[in-house]
Amino acid sequence: MSWQIAAAVAPGLPLGAGVRTELEAAVNASGTNLCAVLEGFFGCIALSWSRWRAEPFARRDRLTLVLIGDCYGEQALTADQLLERYLIQGSGALEGLNGRYMVWVLDEQHQRLELIGDPLGLRKLYVTDLKDCRLFCSHLSALRHVRAFHPRLDPYGAAQLLITSHLCDEHSLLEGVRLIAPAAHLSWGPEGYTQRCYWAPSIDPTRGDLEGGAEALQPLLEHALQRQVGESDELTLPLSGGLDSRLLAGLLPAALRPMTHSFSYGHAHSYDRRIGRRVAKTLGIRHQRLDLPARLYQRYQAQALTLADGEISIEAFPLFRLLEAGVEGSTLVSGYAGDWISSKKRLHPQEGRDRSLQYLWQKLYVRKGFSARDLEAVVVHPQVREGYERLQQTMLEAFDSACADTFADKAQLLEFWHRQRRYVSYQLNVLETRFRVCAPLCDYELVRNWLNMPAHWKEQQRAYRSLIERISPTLAALPVAGSSRLQPLQAGSGGARLDLIGGLRQRVLQSNLSEGARWRLNLLLRGGGRGLVAASGGWLGPHNRGLLVHHDEDIRQDTEWFFKRLMDPQMAEGIYNLDALRRMWEEHLSGRQDHSVRFNNLIVLSAFRRFWSL
Template identity: 25%
Template sequence: MCGIAGGVWSANSEPLSRSQLEKMLHAIRHRGPDDYGVYFSASEGNGNENDPPSASAALGHRRLSIIDLSGGRQPLSNEDGTIWVSFNGEIYNYRELRKELIHQGHVFRTDSDTEVIVHLYEEYGVRCVDKMRGMFVFAVWDESRERLLLARDRLGQKPLFYRQESGRLLFASELKAILEVSGIPLQVNRQAIDLYLTYQYIPHPTSILSGFQKLPPASIAVYERNELTVERYWKPPYDDPIEATPAARSEALAELRETLTEAVRLRMRSDVPLGAFLSGGIDSTIIAGLMQSLSEKPVHTFSIGFPVHEYDERAYAREAAKFLGTEHHEFLVDPSALETLSTLIWHYDEPFSDSSAIPTMALSEVTRKIVTVALSGDGSDELFAGYHRYRAVDLAGKADWLPRPVKAALAAKIWQKIPTSTRQRSLGRRAKRFIAALGQSPERRYLRWIGIFDEDSRHNLYTREFQESLDGFDSGDFIDDAYAEYPNRDFLTRTTAVDVLTYLPCDILSKVDIASMCHSLEARSPFLDHHVVELAARMPAEWKYSNGKGKQILIEAFSDLIPESIQNRSKMGFGVPIDHWFRNELKPLMKETLLSDRCLDRGYFRPDALKLMIDEHLNGRWDHSYRLWNLVCLEHWHRVFLEGARPEEAVPV
């Protein structure tokens, strides 16, 4: 696992100097503390005056050594030095690809998966990505064509930011690296703020800063002759469903067992110690169980918990570890984990308010003390209908058959005035959210359920000037576009597909990548092997979800690895007690942040609306914890990235 950076520029535009590239790499040194390297194209500074190059390139790399520890230094080239690559990720089937390429006449100098990319590009061009089974972002510079290829893995496990200017393209694994280039303007994208308040993340390809973009998952970008083209090369095959017959289901069960086992086996390829995250839920227990079945000695497993009981899963993790025979380690997180909030904000580059980033960073830190690679169960909930909210989707689908007057009556605001618990996860709160959305389209109803601020609450919060600056922008288009990808499946399946295309890469995978890489830990997700994803995408909804419960076929396929108590337990999630902390230990942080002149002077939010939200939360009239955390993270992002209040680790040495 590593970090990459670089750029391409035309003869008449500003070049990327070596010192600037080294500053970019220094900003992402946490992603690869073991080594670094740079490459400048042979034409850069050395071109024939009579026939100067039209474009030059620079590639940079920070390395976290996982495979071929003594070789595989990057950037790396083919035999004659005409094709160079800088690569972040893992190609899990590199050994099989290497054999094929050698048979086709290619000569290898290292045992690394990086060199496979070079020869795949020689053989297949920009469609080399079709052959790869892994998580990756890479940049290939083709000297003879003066072409830069940027590519991102199918599910979006690895990030890539870029900025296109006049005659120049800059790119890096993290936004902060590009900001090290001198003269880069810092202008906040106001539409990105609206997106952030909607989703708690900023969806691709948008970035928080104007002029920057994120390469979407399953995409390749080709920069040639000062033109950039972005193309999608893969999508989950939800539009090719398996026929729901008993024989097909039996075959799918066997295939699921075989495919996921193979995905775990491939992800255990490593020249450094590895382990697994273990929450005691179904997903992580299956992955840890498969690892243990493939290992000759106890696998290291890691879990984390909280002193607030309803957020603490350590007992389940202990039970799973004992059942599987792993060597288990567990740790506790308390509010002191937020003492370095600026560090969390700095690592995430953009405003990001999934509060589970806090325990994920803490878990990654303690895990890295023992292993360098950790496998996780990420992706299973989206692929096998594991989230609680899919129950609401199923129930609302039945309610859609009710006459329109009945739905209108149920959605009336009077029901929202009935007193209920203020707890975010209480049955009463969920019932209110469910009823309030019944009058909307199924797509916008789902957005209302998963969103942080719905449309009405956002507009009530914004100042008039900020609202006018959005000029009718609709943050819900991101969800609508994802639903439009698969119009012919049942709505529950379409919704899980939407989460695979949106929430999974933009929230879950971004959270895990940043949290793990800030501690130089590589996180691998077997459920996101594209063969597993393709199989799950084609399965009928009733195989995954029935009688109000998800993951049915997954539990059946791996029942021997899951203790019965865990098979039947309710999903807890990986949240943190922000609601409790904001009423107690973190109350001063919240008030100082959101009611400060610095925050109010930005002109985004109405002071009276902010104060009302804080008062309602502190008085226990409503649980605004997720919204308040969303706003706290946004304000601290401004302080860290626009005002220079950066953590000590961000200061160049």
């Protein structure tokens, strides 16, 4: 991993014997990273970093600054430069910087310890209270080395994982272990302990300066990309069939393209692989298509538990394939996080507040996870079952307190805070185990301005699409992969389908034929599509090419393996109803309903419990 940190903080109090040894083992279990241990009035901090990374701390007299992650001003800032800023301007100079970072300032002279996180909360840091200290760590697996920590499953965290396929707020899957909030500034000093939040996202189009849409966005994005890529001599660029990676590829200066190696991954007939290759060819970038291994879930489950702390959706598992590609230590340009600023899932109110909130709940939170009925049938643990209503209440409170005026803007902030932030955080942390990751679309300056873009530029991703047309008409001419269809990129295209059968079905649905005729023609086209899929092995016909991997096929390749883990009596005891699980399994195999995402959520949770002996 690029960085790991574990700290036992107990200002002015003695720590127990062996704490230093435990923390050092926690951050460098593999023994492959460089490592340092800092001790003082504050307690003990152990940190490790990859050999291709710069030393993450700087010292001046009795003052030490530790930088975990990357932060940027006009360019990348080192720990020495941040310490210089701190000495001149104070701790406020470390707030609101671009990048994903966590800064520790250890002031021995004034007996003060400060901890400052990035505004978007993308640099993860967990905290839990032990008997004689407060323990911090960058990865949950570090806690396995601390004898005083006794793990227990967090029922609310488990409910969030089952319902949403990830976690939403500051909870983790371990009880009493929480994430430091975004934009946090923690301080220990002679006057005691204080904690505050220095920024919260808000949407007020009257404060934005992006009325020009694409024309105004371009310099912001170019600046974000330039300061993060810097003077890298080799770039790795994942390319998909969507807009985010294409936008970043189009913004790459011509001088960087010869040193860029792009990759696309997915099943053999996925749109991402096909369109990613076409994007690379258009720009003259080297490209390689990565095959996904059979039994994807089994292959990468161990990495999901350690690198992503167990909170990973099956939809993100193909990400681990990138860890087997590219050059270790090279700069990877990531387009993850584009959804929260491109307004890809912009939601609008339904009739009445209750229906609108229910619509938001289904679209943003539940999606393919456990509904209330499914959770009640399968889960017997009372606190996990209560998590459904508790998460709904969390959504309602966040919606009512969101700093925006319209339903669509409030929904965008919830997408930003409750979904994309955690989702993007673990994705980028996984990639950092092999690459120096830069994520221009997570640039604080860019996000802050983009949130305040006038609403007409957000509808149908109009500004985003117009920007790609402005940068490269050739790239804009390539289609975009939707969830199960190809669409034209041009702004205002209305979601027209480019695939033949999908286009015919769309025309039938929009025709003036009677309802019965439309239904029969649609059924005929669906049957014809399935026939093409079967006859061509998936190369022809509507075959969910927008998905990177077919979750159902992964299950059917090894039903015995999945069934055994679902029906594990030891993991089910006190948590699941095995009879209900068996009925759900039979329903899935018969084709009556697709439960593949729910099964994977259950197996992720069971694997996590097994890993921690919970």
